Amino acid sequence: MPNMRSRPRVTFEAVRKVYRGRDVEVSFDLDLCVHIGECLRGHRGVFNLERRPWVLPDEADPDTVAEIVERCPSGALLYSRHDGGAQEAHDGTTVTPIRNGPLLIKGRIEVRREDGTVETLPRATLCRCGFSDHKPFCDNRHLSVDFRAAGVPFKIHISPVRPTLREPISKSDDPRRSS
Ligand code: SF4
Ligand code: FES
Numbered sequence: 001m002p003n004m005r006s007r008p009r010v011t012f013e014a015v016r017k018v019y020r021g022r023d024v025e026v027s028f029d030l031d032l033c034v035h036i037g038e039c040l041r042g043h044r045g046v047f048n049l050e051r052r053p054w055v056l057p058d059e060a061d062p063d064t065v066a067e068i069v070e071r072c073p074s075g076a077l078l079y080s081r082h083d084g085g086a087q088e089a090h091d092g093t094t095v096t097p098i099r100n101g102p103l104l105i106k107g108r109i110e111v112r113r114e115d116g117t118v119e120t121l122p123r124a125t126l127c128r129c130g131f132s133d134h135k136p137f138c139d140n141r142h143l144s145v146d147f148r149a150a151g152v153p154f155k156i157h158i159s160p161v162r163p164t165l166r167e168p169i170s171k172s173d174d175p176r177r178s179s
Helices: 038-042 062-071
Strands: 017-019 024-028 077-081 094-097 103-112 118-126
Touching: 024 062, 038 062, 062 077
Parallel strands: none
Antiparallel strands: 017 024, 024 077, 094 103, 103 118
16 A cells, blocks of 8 residues: 655755766756666766766767666766767657556657746656656655556666665765765
8 A cells, every 4th residue: 555644845956967078968967866777887987976076978988978878767867969979869759667667758758847847858757656756757756655567677776876676865865966
């Protein structure tokens, strides 16, 4: 039975940090991150929590940076190429239900936030359980309400931001908030 206790209302501001590199720029919005850990396992030189800034785009070639960023399901990580390389693009829009979790969307996604602001993303994880405090985005609340629904399995990587499968680090404790 889902835990339906009311919680204090959480206010989210769209704060996207930009990490500039010579050939490619990476940006990150912690409030979109669903803590799958693709970034941290992707390239330790580029994504490293033990360093500030935690993203250094010049530590790998831009194709590698782009390929890792595109593995980020939530759209928390985006990139912009300055070297003439291809920007992220998708043919049409796909919607994939993740088993016991959110809807994974890829395409050109215009998301209208509760405060009316509109953001365009190439990837997003949207709440399917109905309990997210950050709708329309997933905030991993499906874990605490034990949401169950069919879908494709999704590989979650244990990392410092996801110490256990059941519980990611809280956003207030996430070292990427201040780096
Ligand atoms: S959703 Fe996953 S890959 Fe994207 S920033 Fe968060 S931990 Fe990294
Ligand atoms: S599906 Fe993740 S919070 Fe609802």
